[in-house]
Amino acid sequence: MNRPASLEAPPGALARFFAGDVWHSFTHSPVAIVSALLVLLCAVSALFAPWLSPHDPFDLATLDLANSRLPPAWMPEGKASFMLGTDDQGRDILSALMYGARISLLVALAAVLASVVLGVGLGLLSGFVGGRLDAFIMRVCDVMLSFPAILVALLIDGVGRAMFPNAHESLAFAVLILAIALTGWVKYARTVRGTTMVERQKEYVQAARVIGVPSARIMRRHVLPNVLGPVLVLATIDVAQAVIIEATLSFLGVGVPPTSPSLGTLIRVGNDFLFSGEWWITVFPGAMLMLIALSVNLLGDWLRDALNPRLQ
Amino acid sequence: MLAFILRRLVQALAVMLVVAFIAFMLFQYVGDPVTNLLGQDATVEQRDMLRRDLGLDQPFFVQFAAFVGNALQGEFGMSLRQGQKVSTLILERLPATLELSLVAAVIALVVGIPLGVYAALRRGKLLAQTLMGLSLLGVSLPTFLIGILLILVFAVLLKWLPSFGRGDTVTLFGATSRWTTGLLTADGWKHMVLPAITLSIYQLALIMRLVRAEMLEVLRTDFIKFARARGLSNRAVYFGHALKNTLVPVMTITGLQLGGLIAFAIITETVFQWPGMGFLFIQAVQFADIPVMAAYLCLISLIFVIINLGVDLLYFAVDPRLRIERPGPAH
Amino acid sequence: MTMSQPLLQVRNLRVEFPNRHGTLLALDDISFDIAPGEILGVVGESGAGKSLTGAAIIGLLEPPGRVAGGQILLDGRRIDKLDADQMRQVRGRQIGAVFQDPLTSLNPLYTVGRQLIETIQTHLPLDARQARERAIDLLRQTGIPAPEARIAQYPHQFSGGMRQRVVIALALAAEPRLVVADEPTTALDVSIQAQIIALLRRLARDKGAAVMLITHDMGVIAETCDRVAVMYAGRIVEMGPVRDVIHQPAHPYTQGLMGSIPAMDEDRARLLQIDGAMPRLTAIPSGCAFNPRCPRVFDRCRAERPELLPATATLAACWLHAAMAEGAP
Numbered sequence: 001m002n003r004p005a006s007l008e009a010p011p012g013a014l015a016r017f018f019a020g021d022v023w024h025s026f027t028h029s030p031v032a033i034v035s036a037l038l039v040l041l042c043a044v045s046a047l048f049a050p051w052l053s054p055h056d057p058f059d060l061a062t063l064d065l066a067n068s069r070l071p072p073a074w075m076p077e078g079k080a081s082f083m084l085g086t087d088d089q090g091r092d093i094l095s096a097l098m099y100g101a102r103i104s105l106l107v108a109l110a111a112v113l114a115s116v117v118l119g120v121g122l123g124l125l126s127g128f129v130g131g132r133l134d135a136f137i138m139r140v141c142d143v144m145l146s147f148p149a150i151l152v153a154l155l156i157d158g159v160g161r162a163m164f165p166n167a168h169e170s171l172a173f174a175v176l177i178l179a180i181a182l183t184g185w186v187k188y189a190r191t192v193r194g195t196t197m198v199e200r201q202k203e204y205v206q207a208a209r210v211i212g213v214p215s216a217r218i219m220r221r222h223v224l225p226n227v228l229g230p231v232l233v234l235a236t237i238d239v240a241q242a243v244i245i246e247a248t249l250s251f252l253g254v255g256v257p258p259t260s261p262s263l264g265t266l267i268r269v270g271n272d273f274l275f276s277g278e279w280w281i282t283v284f285p286g287a288m289l290m291l292i293a294l295s296v297n298l299l300g301d302w303l304r305d306a307l308n309p310r311l312q
Numbered sequence: 313m314l315a316f317i318l319r320r321l322v323q324a325l326a327v328m329l330v331v332a333f334i335a336f337m338l339f340q341y342v343g344d345p346v347t348n349l350l351g352q353d354a355t356v357e358q359r360d361m362l363r364r365d366l367g368l369d370q371p372f373f374v375q376f377a378a379f380v381g382n383a384l385q386g387e388f389g390m391s392l393r394q395g396q397k398v399s400t401l402i403l404e405r406l407p408a409t410l411e412l413s414l415v416a417a418v419i420a421l422v423v424g425i426p427l428g429v430y431a432a433l434r435r436g437k438l439l440a441q442t443l444m445g446l447s448l449l450g451v452s453l454p455t456f457l458i459g460i461l462l463i464l465v466f467a468v469l470l471k472w473l474p475s476f477g478r479g480d481t482v483t484l485f486g487a488t489s490r491w492t493t494g495l496l497t498a499d500g501w502k503h504m505v506l507p508a509i510t511l512s513i514y515q516l517a518l519i520m521r522l523v524r525a526e527m528l529e530v531l532r533t534d535f536i537k538f539a540r541a542r543g544l545s546n547r548a549v550y551f552g553h554a555l556k557n558t559l560v561p562v563m564t565i566t567g568l569q570l571g572g573l574i575a576f577a578i579i580t581e582t583v584f585q586w587p588g589m590g591f592l593f594i595q596a597v598q599f600a601d602i603p604v605m606a607a608y609l610c611l612i613s614l615i616f617v618i619i620n621l622g623v624d625l626l627y628f629a630v631d632p633r634l635r636i637e638r639p640g641p642a643h
Numbered sequence: 644m645t646m647s648q649p650l651l652q653v654r655n656l657r658v659e660f661p662n663r664h665g666t667l668l669a670l671d672d673i674s675f676d677i678a679p680g681e682i683l684g685v686v687g688e689s690g691a692g693k694s695l696t697g698a699a700i701i702g703l704l705e706p707p708g709r710v711a712g713g714q715i716l717l718d719g720r721r722i723d724k725l726d727a728d729q730m731r732q733v734r735g736r737q738i739g740a741v742f743q744d745p746l747t748s749l750n751p752l753y754t755v756g757r758q759l760i761e762t763i764q765t766h767l768p769l770d771a772r773q774a775r776e777r778a779i780d781l782l783r784q785t786g787i788p789a790p791e792a793r794i795a796q797y798p799h800q801f802s803g804g805m806r807q808r809v810v811i812a813l814a815l816a817a818e819p820r821l822v823v824a825d826e827p828t829t830a831l832d833v834s835i836q837a838q839i840i841a842l843l844r845r846l847a848r849d850k851g852a853a854v855m856l857i858t859h860d861m862g863v864i865a866e867t868c869d870r871v872a873v874m875y876a877g878r879i880v881e882m883g884p885v886r887d888v889i890h891q892p893a894h895p896y897t898q899g900l901m902g903s904i905p906a907m908d909e910d911r912a913r914l915l916q917i918d919g920a921m922p923r924l925t926a927i928p929s930g931c932a933f934n935p936r937c938p939r940v941f942d943r944c945r946a947e948r949p950e951l952l953p954a955t956a957t958l959a960a961c962w963l964h965a966a967m968a969e970g971a972p
Contacts (some may be wrong), residue, residue, distance in 0.1 A: 089427055146616055148572040150579065157604050158597035162342045165600065241577045244454040252582055254597050262457075271460060274468055283464070286457050293452040301448065534747035541701055541742075542762045542813060550763070553750050555919025560752065632797045633751055 011287045025306045032302040042288070046101035053095035054081070063090045069151040070113065072280050084309035085280040088273065096266055097285045101292065107173070108242035111180035112235055115242075118181065119188025120231065124219050127196025128281050134193070141186045150185035153245055157170035157254050172257045176249065180242050182259060187234055195227045238261045247289055318623055324617045336379045337624040339389075341600055377602035380521070383481040387551075388607035393599045398607045401592060407491050408478060408580070413573040415504060416511035420573075428523025428607040429558075433550060435528065443520070449519025453577060457509040461581035466506060476585040479503035513579040515569055522565060527558040560630055567623035571616050648719060649676035650853050651700070651821055656723075657712035658692075658699050667924045669695055671877045674951075677821065682847060682854040683865035684885065687874035687902075688921050693857045696825045696874075699723070700855070701740050702730040717821070736766045739852075741843075743826040745806035749798035755782075755809050756794035759816060766817035767854050779830035786842060804835035806843065815846060820849065825857045829894065861904055865889055873897050876922055876932040883957025893954030894961045897935045931960070939963060961967040 023265040026032050045052055056062060067090040071078045078085060099246025126137040160175035199205055199222055208218050249255030258265065263285045270282025388398040431440040466473035479499040481492040494500025530536065531554055539549050578590030591609060598606035658670035671694050677683045685693045693808040698704050700715055714915050715723040722733055731836060750758060759778035763769060769777060782790035783807040798806060807827065814822055828836040844867050847854045855870060864885060871888050878893050881894040892898045899917035919936040922928060928935055935943040943962045949957040952965060
């Protein structure tokens with residue numbers, strides 16, 4: 001006996017992903033390829049910094065004040081072993097920024113992951129259960145959306161500091177990651193809720209419910225694959241935003257603990273040397289930050305256009 | 313229409329209550345409320361007296377009501393860091409932030425909207441694509457970095473513009489008022505240029521992208537097709553029909569965004585050491601100065617709620633579909 | 644048949660859509676005429692190319708679509724090669740257009756009056772007062788009651804049928820000689836459809852405008868048109884006076900179409916269908932496009948593409964009638 005077509009679950013978005021159009025448009029778009037490569041480059045050099053960087057900026061034994069305040073290698077007083085110059089303590093800027101990027105990326109990725117889990121979870125719940133729970137969650141979303149991300153992050157961070165004044169380093173990181181995560185979950189919740197509500201009406205879901213398939217399984221098997229595409233796009237652009245928020249918080253002095261400087265911290269420290277002419281201490285970490293944010297944004301932009309069925 | 317306004321007012325009040333609640337929780341349970349109110353140099357007797365006066369043994373709701381009552385009068389206690397009344401501090405800094413935000417908002421709108429329209433109409437051309445690329449840069453660069461770059465170029469290298477502070481200000485509304493303005497002095501304007509541009513760039517880029525995207529959508533609609541089919545001139549089609557239909561949804565989103573400027577000012581003020589509320593707030597966060605944080609939260613929420621309300625009303629005024637309460641007679 | 648010069652002449656029109664897979668030929672060698680004051684119906688299934696033909700004539704093909712060959716002449720003057728500004732002057736003044744969905748055809752933010760007056764003043768040298776009077780008059784002619792009051796209302800304040808009347812008024816505002824109506828009644832209730840069609844017909848007759856009525860509804864064609872062209876897979880397969888095409892269809896596709904329409908006075912057990920489906924533009928068979936589905940197919944059909952040949956009372960693109968053409972005395 002044939003099952004009517006409407007009772008078959010549609011193929012998940014992930015399965016369609018590599019099947020044609022998206023991959024094709026990727027390989028044909030120079031912007032996408034370049035930005036993906038840049039992202040890869042930044043990610044690899046950052047995540048593998050301990051092994052790839054020329055010096056270890058945190059090893060006090062290797063620092064020599066005689067090497068301090070050196071300009072980049074291509075300028076008259078620069079040295080080849082310190083490609084991008086050194087700061088006032090003799091730390092190699094290139095190594096510092098690789099380590100800094102590592103911290104920035106790790107914090108951002110952790111925050112986005114937390115954000116996605118929270119947002120997708122709440123969205124599924126909201127869309128599937130409906131009713132008052134849904135209304136409440138949506139209200140919360142509305143209120144949170146009307147506040148800029150940086151404000152929410154600052155508040156949570158500030159409260160965290162007030163509550164735990166002499167926090168251990170990992171607690172400080174946890175508060176930071178939580179603060180950033182709480183700024184971004186709303187868009188996932190909304191998107192997933194929308195899709196969940198649409199899927200919930202479909203016949204194959206109603207049929208599954210009648211048979212007695214547990215809701216969790218329905219949500220996982222049928223709804224999730226359909227939201228992966230949009231969530232992926234949002235998450236990609238979100239990583240860039242998370243990097244920027246973390247950098248901003250660190251620049252303002254309320255981000256990562258000073259013992260683990262991220263790019264934002266480096267920029268803040270370097271800012272003090274702008275007027276004395278040692279611009280490289282702040283400009284290179286700044287450029288790295290810009291590179292990461294820009295390439296991730298470009299990738300996210302391309303991804304959104306590629307996954308948009310209307311532009312085909 | 314009246315029902316609509318009432319409903320929105322009620323919603324606004326609900327939001328403010330929630331915010332007040334959060335601020336109250338901060339005040340009471342994060343750190344010590346007595347210290348929050350008296351500052352850190354109070355004696356034991358003063359503290360005990362205040363504890364009784366405050367009725368810290370009173371039920372929760374009574375304390376909350378007292379807090380709200382105080383808040384409505386602008387009374388938030390003493391800053392832990394500065395030892396002054398919070399309300400004084402905020403009032404001193406408010407004009408600086410408002411002026412900066414206003415100028416930045418004007419820049420963002422006056423430059424962003426036309427560029428967005430241009431990028432939509434001349435889609436595919438080199439200049440339009442360059443503009444879109446720049447706008448991507450604008451939303452990718454963190455505000456503080458833009459500020460630093462501008463300082464590097466214009467203050468350090470070229471030495472054209474100052475890099476911190478507000479410059480000469482003039483006191484308005486009589487000598488005893490706290491409202492100072494930098495808009496009336498040339499020096500004030502010189503100091504305003506870099507911070508205002510820095511603050512406006514993110515919004516400008518966002519507005520440009522939004523206007524472009526919306527305009528492209530509108531240009532694909534049937535009524536634009538029909539307008540062309542009627543032989544209307546390009547000017548009539550683009551600037552008469554397409555622009556108006558673009559600006560209506562854009563306007564509401566933009567209004568909300570511009571409210572965010574006041575919050576974004578936190579960063580800009582820090583970079584340029586602009587003596588505004590944002591700078592105050594950052595110092596409060598660094599120092600865990602709860603009263604200031606709570607007060608800032610309430611004030612910002614109030615501003616946002618007012619802007620939201622204003623934008624809703626604006627939408628109402630501009631879109632005729634929302635105005636009519638019953639549909640026309642059916643034939 | 645009158646011997647006056649046709650108002651619209653379409654000759655060998657080809658429209659193609661280049662995309663990354665290649666170039667799709669959407670309209671393949673379309674030729675027809677419309678005489679002044681005549682109502683020509685263009686009928687066919689979805690995707691047959693009817694709307695594209697209309698779009699090509701008014702010069703509003705959506706990119707990347709483009710006219711790849713052939714000519715379109717209005718009053719003997721070529722209009723397919725005009726530049727943007729010249730074409731703009733033709734639109735509205737010489738050729739008016741009515742589209743399918745009246746709700747989305749009108750700008751929701753402007754009053755009906757403003758949209759009318761704007762159109763009138765674009766093409767006719769009238770001042771504001773005269774334009775307003777003319778707008779009110781147009782609304783009255785299209786059967787909208789109390790036009791003086793309704794001219795200040797917004798589109799969402801009109802019902803569907805009323806909105807389409809406004810759209811027709813807009814299309815006729817500058818007194819065009821030809822109106823291209825693309826599915827003007829499809830989005831309306833059945834009860835309203837008849838009214839709108841009657842209105843269109845009456846106005847066309849009164850103003851002496853020719854109409855190109857594009858639709859998939861044979862009933863509408865039968866009621867309204869003088870002649871009809873049947874389209875299939877981007878080609879015209881039959882063309883002729885409406886009575887003849889309906890009662891003496893010469894092309895097997897048209898025969899199938901007519902046969903599938905249930906008649907009130909017939910007693911039939913099941914609906915007749917044509918087997919198969921219209922081919923996609925990427926997979927048009929060689930020779931006659933209809934040959935895979937044709938009950939009377941023979942070898943020549945698969946090899947050569949037939950032109951419009953004279954059949955009994957109509958022109959049909961079918962090799963069955965080759966004998967007649969070749970054997971004409």
